[in-house]
Amino acid sequence: MEFGRVSRIKSKFLNDSIVLFNSLKSPGYVYKFSRRKENEYRCCRCRHLEKQRSITVVDDVVVGRKNPEDDHHPDCSPIPEQVITALRMDREMRNEVGLLNFDDLAHKPYCQYFVKFIYSEHWCCSCVDNYINTK
DSSP states (O other): OEEEEOEEEOOTTSSSOEEEEEOSSSTTEEEEEEESSSSEEEEHHHHHTTOOOEEEEETTEEESSSOTTSSOOTTOOOEEHHHHHHHHHHHHHHHHHHHSOOTTTTTOHHHHHHHHHHTSTTSOHHHHHHHHHTO
């Protein structure tokens, strides 16, 4: 039985191992699942609460016998979409900055935001080049 589509966001390691299932019982909220095996994903909140709740995802569609919103830990609740939007923006920005090839800046998380800032409208490209050449 199919229960609906999932969307993907990047994990903290910037790979595509997190899926989001929109809650039908609580509109505006989502459940976050992390990859356990090839098609099996575990609820992130339940995992922290020491409960096993997993779903099977095939071609971005949840399949199985149970509704993905059932059988969670009693303290597990869906995450507001605003939190996920902020998380998605943060990880996409980190991924974009990580693609720049600055030898000593691109691999340090605290420097990635700085590199993104100096390439925004606040600094011109010649200022950036002068900064890099002085190192």
